[in-house]
Amino acid sequence: MRRADYTVVIPTVGxxxxxxxLDALLDAAAADPGGAPAEILVVDDRARPGAPLPLPSAAGRDLRVLRSGGRGPAAARNVGWRAAATEWAAFLDDDVVPAPDWTAKAAADLADQPGDVGGSQGAVAVPPPEGRRPTDWERGTAGLADASWITADMAYRRRVLAEVGGFDERFRRAYREDADLALRVMAAGHRLVRGARTVTHPVRPAGFWTSVRAQAGNADDVLMRRLHGRDWRRRAGETPGRFRRHLLTTASGLLAAAAYAAGGRRVxxxxAVAWAGLTAEFAAARILPGPRTPGETARMVVTSAVIPPAAVWHRLRGLLxxxxxGPWCGDRAVLFDRDDTLVRDVPYxxxxxxxxxxxxxxEALDRLRRRGVRIGVVSNQSGVARGLITRADVRRVNERIEELLGPVDVWEIxxxxxxxxxxxxxxxxxxxERAARRLDVAPSRCVVIGDIGADMRAAQAAGARGVLVPTARTRPEEIRDAPEVAPDLRAAVDRALALLAEGRPR
Structure with a gap:
């Protein structure tokens, strides 16, 4: 049996x-060098560099740190697997502990898999608390042991990730992005299997309001339903949620408050009784299985009253x-010129x-993001060589553009x-060509939007499509020779989406 060719990808916020x-992973690799990964890629997903990452002092050349700019774990994992050069990318969360034989078993799990196998999941063990019943938060974390296709330990073939466009970066939290990817991989005709490797997932400490903040996932559930239909929970191995009861609880509370304010006490x-009964039932369902300590009981009572309206609010936010x-298509990109295309031209x-x-x-860039189209900027900045501006100046201007227009996947200057x-x-x-390579997108799957003929000729030379948005400095012959012309940025994005849809692979 041959050894598997795999890279470990770990997104982290430090x-x-x-x-x-990393200590456990390196120890496992040292114990069985033949099963060691080709490389370990740590993807720093902090929005801005902070304190140095807690890396082992013994880490060698096989450990590399990349940055993803604080765009969430889905984007961080995409940065990682696109930088890998192996057949497989094995994803680990930064709060798990691999077993001492993890690398040996990972290599065995991935080696000689049939061609129709697109992914392999490792086992996740969640240690229970000692000497008492688990809290509500601990029971929720323990559910990871039975979850399907979670990226606490999940490996995918890189060609399969490229085929489906990788993780959907519209999932900005560590929630549902793994289930979404698994459903798309299986829909593309690939099998997902379970391996013999194991990681331990310790339970992180939880604050008083952690369960309330977790209701933000209701917005992600909306996206899952939009992408995968009404039965997505069944196909993803998820149990039915409590949202309908939360909606009824919230409606009862709002009706009671509105009727009381209007003087309708009969209503x-x-x-109010309905609200109190539903809230009490929810609190009891969370309190009775737990340790029932005074602190835990008080937290369950308070948060059980706050969770239903929080869940409804986030569901409404997700609907908007x-x-x-539309479907995530990470294999498509629109590359923009910067000056006089996205922002007003201010020389140098x-x-x-x-x-x-x-x-x-x-609005134009947000529309592309909603469609799952990746965004890049390609810009000539000769002011650097002329000594009129510095690379740091260019970087600060680009950061300001992202503050105003939202995240950009890649900048090439x-x-x-x-x-x-x-x-x-x-x-x-x-x-x-560099932007397409960094995005792991073929130039033929890119559209370049710019305001002068040089943008269009560069697109043609790279094998990309071009759309010209004329400005006052665009020459008549450039407009005449352009393959596509749009009157404004919104129309240019319309045309770019149409061009990308032509010949789109199944």
């Missing part, structure tokens, strides 16, 4: 548990946010305060003069 995970009283959500601008988006820019004969300055294709 928790201390990362060090424990307010039964509505994902009303037009190094001042973030002078950034002014063009009308409709935020050419700092050279026109006469430097570099391979990246538009109309040469280097910027587009």
């Amino acid at each position: 928790r201390a548990s990362l060090r424990t995970l 307010a009283l039964p509505a 946010a994902h009303a037009r959500a 601008n190094g001042d973030p305060e002078r950034v002014r988006p063009v009308p409709g820019a935020r 050419c700092p050279h003069r026109p006469d430097d004969r570099c391979a990246c300055r538009k109309p040469r294709p280097g910027l587009i």
Whole structure:
């Protein structure tokens, strides 16, 4: 049997548990070098670099740190697997502890799998508390041991991830992004299997309001239903939730309050009784299986009254946010010129305060994000070579653009003069080719939107499609020669989506 070719990918926000995970992983690899991963990729998903990550001092060249800019665990995992060069990408959460034989069993799990197997899940063990019943939070964490396809320990073939576009980055929290990917992989005709490797998932401490904050996942449930239909829970191995009861509880409470304020006590009283009964039932369901300590009981009583309206609020928020959500297609990208396309052109601008988006820019980019289309910016910035601005100036301006227009998946900047004969300055294709490579998207699956002929010629040279949005500086012959012309950014995005839909793979 051959050894599996795999890379371990670990998204993190810098928790201390990362060090424990890495120590255990490196010890397992040292115990069985033949089963060791080709590389360990730690993806730092903090929005801005903070304190150094808690990495082992003995970490060698096989451990590499990447950054994903605080876009959530789905985006961080995409950064990781796209940077890998192996057949498999094995994902671990930064709060698990691999067993001493994890690498040996991972290699055995992944080696010689049939071609129709797209993914392999490891076993997750959650240690129970000693000497008492588990709390409500601990019971919830213990459910991970029976969950399907969770990325606490889940490996996928890289070609399968590329086929389905990777993780859907609209899931910004560590919730549902793993189930969504599994459903898409299986829908594409690949099998998911279970392996023999094991990780331990300790229960993290929970604050008083942790269960209330967790209700934000109701917005992600809306996206799951939009993408996978009404029966997504059954297909994902999920149990039915309590949302209908939360909705009834919230409606009863609102009716009681409104009727009382309007003087309708005959309506307010039964509505209040219904609210109290539903809330008491919910609290009892959470209190009775637990340790029933005074602190735990008080927390359950208070949060059981707050959770139903919080759940309803987040469900409404999800309905608004994902009303037009379409399938995630991470294998498509739209690459924008920067100046006079996304923001007003200020020659050699190094001042973030002078950034002014063009009308409709935020709406256009948000529309692409809702469709799951990746976004990049490719921009000539010869002011760096001319000594008029620095690379740090360019970076600060780009950060300001992201503050105003939302996250950009990749920035590619050419700092050279026109006469430097570099391979990246538009109309040469280097910027587009580099952006596509970093996004793991074929140039033919990219559309370039710009305002001058150099943007269109660069797109053509790279094998991408081009859409021109003319401005005052666009020459008539550039408009005449452009493959596609749009009057504004919104229309350009419409045309880009149409071009990307042409010949879209099944």
